[in-house]
Amino acid sequence: xxxPGRNLAAGLLLGLGLVAFVDEVVxxxxxxxxxxxxxxxxxxxxxxxxxxxxxxxxxxxxxLVLVSSLRRxxxxxxxxxxxxxxxxxxxxxxxxxxxxxxxxxxHQIRYAVDLVPYDLTWNVVAAILLVIGLVLIVTTQRTxxxxxxxx
Amino acid sequence: MLFLIGVAVAxxxxxxxxxxxxxxxxxFHMVGHVLSGMAAxxxxxxxxxxxxxxxxxxxxxxxxxTRLLRSRPFVVLTHPVVAATLSVGGLYVLYRTGLYEASMQxxxxxLVVHAHVLLAGLLVTFSxxxxxxxxxxxxxxxxxxxxxxxxxxxxxxxxxxxADPPAGVAADQAMTAAQVMYYAGAPIEIALxxxxxxxxxxxxxxxRSRGCGHPAQTAALDEPVGDRQ
Numbered sequence: 001x002x003x004p005g006r007n008l009a010a011g012l013l014l015g016l017g018l019v020a021f022v023d024e025v026v027x028x029x030x031x032x033x034x035x036x037x038x039x040x041x042x043x044x045x046x047x048x049x050x051x052x053x054x055x056x057x058x059x060x061x062x063x064l065v066l067v068s069s070l071r072r073x074x075x076x077x078x079x080x081x082x083x084x085x086x087x088x089x090x091x092x093x094x095x096x097x098x099x100x101x102x103x104x105x106x107h108q109i110r111y112a113v114d115l116v117p118y119d120l121t122w123n124v125v126a127a128i129l130l131v132i133g134l135v136l137i138v139t140t141q142r143t144x145x146x147x148x149x150x151x
Numbered sequence: 152m153l154f155l156i157g158v159a160v161a162x163x164x165x166x167x168x169x170x171x172x173x174x175x176x177x178x179f180h181m182v183g184h185v186l187s188g189m190a191a192x193x194x195x196x197x198x199x200x201x202x203x204x205x206x207x208x209x210x211x212x213x214x215x216x217t218r219l220l221r222s223r224p225f226v227v228l229t230h231p232v233v234a235a236t237l238s239v240g241g242l243y244v245l246y247r248t249g250l251y252e253a254s255m256q257x258x259x260x261x262l263v264v265h266a267h268v269l270l271a272g273l274l275v276t277f278s279x280x281x282x283x284x285x286x287x288x289x290x291x292x293x294x295x296x297x298x299x300x301x302x303x304x305x306x307x308x309x310x311x312x313x314a315d316p317p318a319g320v321a322a323d324q325a326m327t328a329a330q331v332m333y334y335a336g337a338p339i340e341i342a343l344x345x346x347x348x349x350x351x352x353x354x355x356x357x358x359r360s361r362g363c364g365h366p367a368q369t370a371a372l373d374e375p376v377g378d379r380q
């Protein structure tokens with residue numbers, strides 16, 4: 001049993017958790033580019049950010065728990081898992097980069113510099129991850145359907 | 152053991168060096184809040200105090216306790232939505248109104264606030280991850296959703312305290328305290344998620360080994376052995 005749904009879900013959840021974790025550790029804590037709160041944030045941005053981080057803890061733990069259940073049942077399918085992980089990571093980095101940074105004006109990537117190259121790099125990386133993830137989802141979908149038909 | 156450490160952690164902000172500093176410094180007040188509202192409840196609830204009490208008490212008292220646990224008010228109070236609202240909502244009242252400043256001036260009010268933080272913390276932790284038997288415990292999905300929302304509300308409050316300190320608190324103290332609230336709270340929040348995940352994993356494993364997870368497998372197991380050949 002390949003369990004395509006659970007493998008995909010585990011990847012998606014861990015992808016989101018990973019992006020939030022990298023965001024917090026690298027950009028807030030190590031580089032100090034992001035600010036805890038830049039005082040220019042409207043309330044809706046605060047709520048969105050609060051939910052995003054709370055949900056990211058849930059997603060990380062839930063993703064790990066799903067992987068652990070798949071390994072226990074010997075149903076871990078790494079291609080499918082990576083499809084989910086890249087899609088989840090790409091999607092949420094794009095969400096963070098476009099909606100949270102730009103539309104909601106939560107905080108910027110870095111302060112006192114020209115933002116364009118940063119925003120561009122951030123969102124292009126996100127888009128690449130997302131595209132690779134989606135391609136993997138489609139190809140593994142075929143494998144899953146083939147396996148189901150063959151069984 | 153967990154219980155004793157938990158009780159010690161819960162009382163630390165009330166007496167001793169931490170309490171002395173918290174009286175004048177909002178940063179230490181916030182350390183006390185994380186300890187008594189989050190860390191102590193997790194330790195105490197993890198020690199399964201109800202189970203311990205039921206085993207240790209004389210039969211008569213244990214029956215009374217069981218009746219109490221099944222009583223309407225207790226069932227309502229230990230619903231995750233109610234408990235989380237009491238706990239996080241209480242903090243909003245404390246830090247977004249004049250209550251914090253008032254509690255610094257009136258010792259009795261301070262004690263009431265502290266007791267509320269601890270009790271509401273115990274209720275919410277019990278309702279989410281308590282290992283004790285609870286006949287009316289909410290489903291895992293509800294508990295996970297409540298935990299996400301409660302953590303989100305806690306995050307938002309930390310940033311509000313950062314940007315707009317409660318009355319009577321200096322801005323620089325509020326900024327440090329807000330980060331204490333945000334970052335020191337996180338490990339405890341993660342521990343709560345891990346406990347929920349462990350419960351799901353155990354249940355999923357049981358369903359799998361019983362074959363309930365997959366209808367096809369269940370059907371196969373239900374067939375009499377002789378018919379399958």
